[in-house]
Amino acid sequence: MSAPPKTMKAVVENEAENGVEVKEIPLPPLEDNEILVKVDHVTLNPTDWKHVAALSTKGSIIGCDYAGTVVEVPGSVSHQRSHIRAGARVAGWVHGGLFKDRGAFAQYLKVPADLTFPIPDDMPSEQACTFGIPFYTAFHALKYSQKGPWPPAKAGGWFLVYGGSSGVGLFAIQLAKLMGHLVVTACSARNFDLVKSYGADAVVDYKDADAIIKIKQVTGGGVHKALDCISLPDSNAFTLACFAEGKGQMNVILPPDSKAVAARPDVDVQSTLLYTLWGRAFEFGPRGGAKIPLPAIKEELEFHRELVAKIPEFIALGFKAPPIETRGGIDDIAQGLADMRDGKLSGKRYVYTIE
Numbered sequence: 346m347s348a349p350p351k352t353m354k355a356v357v358e359n360e361a362e363n364g365v366e367v368k369e370i371p372l373p374p375l376e377d378n379e380i381l382v383k384v385d386h387v388t389l390n391p392t393d394w395k396h397v398a399a400l401s402t403k404g405s406i407i408g409c410d411y412a413g414t415v416v417e418v419p420g421s422v423s424h425q426r427s428h429i430r431a432g433a434r435v436a437g438w439v440h441g442g443l444f445k446d447r448g449a450f451a452q453y454l455k456v457p458a459d460l461t462f463p464i465p466d467d468m469p470s471e472q473a474c475t476f477g478i479p480f481y482t483a484f485h486a487l488k489y490s491q492k493g494p495w496p497p498a499k500a501g502g503w504f505l506v507y508g509g510s511s512g513v514g515l516f517a518i519q520l521a522k523l524m525g526h527l528v529v530t531a532c533s534a535r536n537f538d539l540v541k542s543y544g545a546d547a548v549v550d551y552k553d554a555d556a557i558i559k560i561k562q563v564t565g566g567g568v569h570k571a572l573d574c575i576s577l578p579d580s581n582a583f584t585l586a587c588f589a590e591g592k593g594q595m596n597v598i599l600p601p602d603s604k605a606v607a608a609r610p611d612v613d614v615q616s617t618l619l620y621t622l623w624g625r626a627f628e629f630g631p632r633g634g635a636k637i638p639l640p641a642i643k644e645e646l647e648f649h650r651e652l653v654a655k656i657p658e659f660i661a662l663g664f665k666a667p668p669i670e671t672r673g674g675i676d677d678i679a680q681g682l683a684d685m686r687d688g689k690l691s692g693k694r695y696v697y698t699i700e
């Protein structure tokens with residue numbers, strides 16, 4: 346394998362009208378325990394266009410989810426796994442959008458050696474790169490926050506995945522099933538077959554005026570656990586209305602709507618912000634505006650490491666990637682971000698080849 350070059354192409358924030366440009370920038374300097382990965386495929390998440398629109402500062406590398414090949418394992422790396430070697434195929438996600446030396450939409454990226462997973466031989470990189478933010482978010486909510494069992498398990502009971510056709514939703518359906526739940530989900534009618542093929546036992550159209558009544562009927566009076574994968578005020582209210590009376594937990598992945606939450610004091614509402622899984626302190630907030638300082642949380646990093654180590658097992662258990670649409674190369678990512686921002690994506694992930 347030839348030595349990596351000194352510079353690389355990356356999608357960076359430019360704070361101009363379209364938000365990003367492809368620029369030639371230096372390769373990221375590695376920190377202790379970090380490896381260098383030559384990226385070959387990436388997928389887009391809503392957080393990417395949201396960072397571009399309002400959070401990233403000039404020069405930050407955009408993008409989180411990647412698949413690629415290890416090219417450099419410095420002597421500082423103590424993590425001993427068979428895929429921590431030059432030439433191994435790896436995938437995962439990084440905290441993109443906030444740093445000038447850390448992001449996935451680039452020819453090379455750096456990542457801690459113990460926070461990347463080996464891609465199974467029979468899995469194409471185009472699929473492996475989707476096991477990033479949406480996959481980890483489902484586990485963060487159902488396993489870390491709701492303290493569900495590691496799959497396979499027999500937890501029992503109905504679980505509501507609101508927004509089952511979203512990236513997070515398709516992984517949450519599969520995880521809830523592997524945790525032993527019966528899964529009811531809400532999505533558009535055009536995606537009914539899709540969510541059933543990922544394991545949903547029952548599905549309703551969230552635009553149906555009787556959707557909540559139907560969910561209560563199918564679940565025998567309502568659920569005690571749910572993940573709201575859309576997490577807007579209407580979806581918070583919908584999801585909470587599907588709970589049976591008494592103790593329950595709903596997880597949200599955007600700040601919860603206080604009015605909806607106040608209406609159901611019996612339901613514990615917990616919010617997930619996936620970036621805390623890196624175990625690093627950082628500031629979160631709008632470009633040029635007030636930032637919220639977020640501390641490093643040791644338990645989150647420990648959970649992250651434990652989850653990464655188990656991913657090949659979960660893939661072997663049957664976790665499958667969402668449907669993908671391959672859409673071109675690094676120069677085409679800006680259009681994909683705009684299409685996602687404009688709500689054009691439904692029931693799949695956009696994947697790009699990085700050469």
Ligand SMILES: NC(=O)c1ccc[n+]([C@@H]2O[C@H](COP(=O)([O-])OP(=O)(O)OC[C@H]3O[C@@H](n4cnc5c(N)ncnc54)[C@H](OP(=O)(O)O)[C@@H]3O)[C@@H](O)[C@H]2O)c1
Nearest residue numbers: 391482508510511512513532533536598617618619691692
């Ligand atoms: N806090 C965190 O750490 C975290 C982590 C991951 C994601 N998120 C956030 O979670 C949200 C979902 O992310 P994602 O990647 O899963 O999204 P996504 O795949 O891009 O979402 C697209 C899907 O959303 C569905 N949808 C849109 N509006 C809906 C509504 N009102 N009700 C039900 N479904 C609706 C569409 O379903 P239909 O076509 O079937 O209507 C479509 O399939 C985003 O806002 C993202 O920023 C937060």
